[in-house]
Amino acid sequence: MIRRTSLPVRRVLFPSLRRFSGGEIAEDNECADSADLTQQASLYVHWPYCLRRCSYCNFNKYIPRENNNHIMTECLQRETETLLRLSQVSSITSVFFGGGTPSLAHPSTIAVILETVSRRVNLSDKVEVTLEVNPTALGMSTLEDFCQAGVNRFSIGVQSLQDDDLMFLGRDHNSHQALETIAEAQRLCPGRVSVDVMFGRPRQTVESWETELTELLRVCDDHVSLYQLTMERGTQLFKKVQQGEVSMPTDDVTAEMYQCARGTLRQHGFLQYEVSNFARHNAVSHHNLSYWRGRQYIGVGPGAHGRFVPLGEGGVLREARTQTLEPDVWIREVQQRGHGTRRRIPLRHLELLEEVLVMGMRMTEGINHKHWELFSPQLCLHEIFGASIDVQELLRRGQLILDDRGLRCSWSGLALLDSILPALLVELEAQIVQRSQHSADKQTETTIIPR
Ligand SMILES: C[S@@+](CC[C@H](N)C(=O)[O-])C[C@H]1O[C@@H](n2cnc3c(N)ncnc32)[C@H](O)[C@@H]1O
Ligand SMILES: C[S@@+](CC[C@H](N)C(=O)[O-])C[C@H]1O[C@@H](n2cnc3c(N)ncnc32)[C@H](O)[C@@H]1O
Numbered sequence: 442m443i444r445r446t447s448l449p450v451r452r453v454l455f456p457s458l459r460r461f462s463g464g465e466i467a468e469d470n471e472c473a474d475s476a477d478l479t480q481q482a483s484l485y486v487h488w489p490y491c492l493r494r495c496s497y498c499n500f501n502k503y504i505p506r507e508n509n510n511h512i513m514t515e516c517l518q519r520e521t522e523t524l525l526r527l528s529q530v531s532s533i534t535s536v537f538f539g540g541g542t543p544s545l546a547h548p549s550t551i552a553v554i555l556e557t558v559s560r561r562v563n564l565s566d567k568v569e570v571t572l573e574v575n576p577t578a579l580g581m582s583t584l585e586d587f588c589q590a591g592v593n594r595f596s597i598g599v600q601s602l603q604d605d606d607l608m609f610l611g612r613d614h615n616s617h618q619a620l621e622t623i624a625e626a627q628r629l630c631p632g633r634v635s636v637d638v639m640f641g642r643p644r645q646t647v648e649s650w651e652t653e654l655t656e657l658l659r660v661c662d663d664h665v666s667l668y669q670l671t672m673e674r675g676t677q678l679f680k681k682v683q684q685g686e687v688s689m690p691t692d693d694v695t696a697e698m699y700q701c702a703r704g705t706l707r708q709h710g711f712l713q714y715e716v717s718n719f720a721r722h723n724a725v726s727h728h729n730l731s732y733w734r735g736r737q738y739i740g741v742g743p744g745a746h747g748r749f750v751p752l753g754e755g756g757v758l759r760e761a762r763t764q765t766l767e768p769d770v771w772i773r774e775v776q777q778r779g780h781g782t783r784r785r786i787p788l789r790h791l792e793l794l795e796e797v798l799v800m801g802m803r804m805t806e807g808i809n810h811k812h813w814e815l816f817s818p819q820l821c822l823h824e825i826f827g828a829s830i831d832v833q834e835l836l837r838r839g840q841l842i843l844d845d846r847g848l849r850c851s852w853s854g855l856a857l858l859d860s861i862l863p864a865l866l867v868e869l870e871a872q873i874v875q876r877s878q879h880s881a882d883k884q885t886e887t888t889i890i891p892r
């Protein structure tokens with residue numbers, strides 16, 4: 442039985458182990474081979490500080506007691522060196538400075554980290570280097586210096602163009618500043634500016650959302666990320682909703698908002714390439730694509746996540762790594778041992794395939810046969826999913842497509858990804874377990890010595 446659960450647009454960008462909550466793209470996927478999987482990685486750098494706490498946010502962020510930018514920079518640099526050495530990658534394919542509010546860092550921090558990377562591995566000038574920017578007056582005034590430091594893509598946290606909503610969300614900017622920042626970023630990096638916008642906000646209606654999005658599309662550049670406002674435990678918003686002070690739109694309303702936004706974006710020439718992401722003129726985010734395509738990534742900074750094979754330590758399995766969350770503790774660890782890795786979990790074959798499946802199905806292109814074969818040379822997509830009754834039902838309903846290109850969601854299926862994934866994961870596990878059972882039986886058969 443396949444039921445709708447929720448929209449897949451909630452904020453899941455990189456997979457957390459065992460917790461799965463949902464056109465045309467540049468061709469770089471096609472050229473990946475198995476050597477690329479271990480020799481290349483993208484790099485994520487987390488800046489953990491913000492000016493204030495937004496009412497809805499439970500990302501890993503802190504309001505600094507004092508300015509320790511200098512020490513944070515030194516430690517980010519040191520951890521980058523350590524993790525590059527452990528991964529033994531030969532090139533970094535994209536860099537993403539996220540947070541927190543990385544536009545609060547000094548531009549020289551960005552330059553120092555990029556120099557550190559290029560001293561150790563290949564970092565071509567053409568590589569995408571993104572900085573997340575809060576559209577405050579300060580954020581806007583430093584954009585040019587960030588470009589000088591090596592940033593060539595900006596991701597601007599606009600969230601809304603309604604000033605009363607921005608205030609309610611606890612943002613540190615207003616709509617005028619957001620518009621000015623978009624214009625300045627576009628002047629500096631034409632075609633490489635993204636905006637984040639949230640829907641499903643209290644009091645928002647489908648009509649007001651459509652008007653707001655249309656207004657944003659008139660002024661924005663070529664990339665838009667849409668996020669459904671999600672209630673997170675421990676946030677002010679969560680408390681207010683629990684206490685009945687604020688009510689959130691129903692699931693039916695947010696589903697309508699999502700579908701309406703997809704249509705509006707399409708009318709404005711944006712192609713959807715992932716559940717939450719839309720691009721014009723092929724201005725896709727290469728960094729985020731590398732997550733969805735199951736490539737290696739190195740996560741540096743407090744709370745950053747990474748996925749790579751630690752070749753420098755003689756490892757053979759890809760590991761899920763998480764860095765220590767709390768900045769002061771992380772700083773001490775980096776000073777003492779060169780990195781602040783808190784957790785390392787080697788991914789078994791099934792777990793790796795689960796991640797490849799969950800992340801890959803978020804893209805409109807889905808998972809093509811060649812891509813799957815890189816991770817699963819023994820069992821192809823048809824062998825795993827072709828005979829499943831649940832999958833057949835999804836195919837019959839037109840929500841899923843399995844053909845000679847590979848496995849992907851249809852337009853209607855993508856909005857239901859969260860309810861489609863469980864059926865796929867169950868089938869994947871069943872087939873992998875069955876196959877390993879089968880080969881174990883075969884091994885036993887051949888090793889029995891007749892009396
Ligand atoms: C964690 S923020 C970091 C970048 C920057 N500080 C900002 O706020 O724009 C990245 C994005 O996460 C999204 N986000 C954070 N909390 C969210 C929530 N509870 N629901 C939906 N999206 C959320 C916002 O759209 C935001 O742009
Ligand atoms: C919600 S997304 C927004 C991306 C944006 N829409 C774009 O197209 O560039 C970015 C956020 O995800 C989180 N994030 C991304 N990669 C991460 C990683 N490897 N480790 C930890 N957090 C990560 C960070 O909080 C970052 O601010």
Ligand code: SF4
Pocket residue numbers: 490491492493494495498499500502540541542575598
């Ligand atoms: S500025 Fe961004 S990271 Fe900081 S609290 Fe707000 S949403 Fe979270």
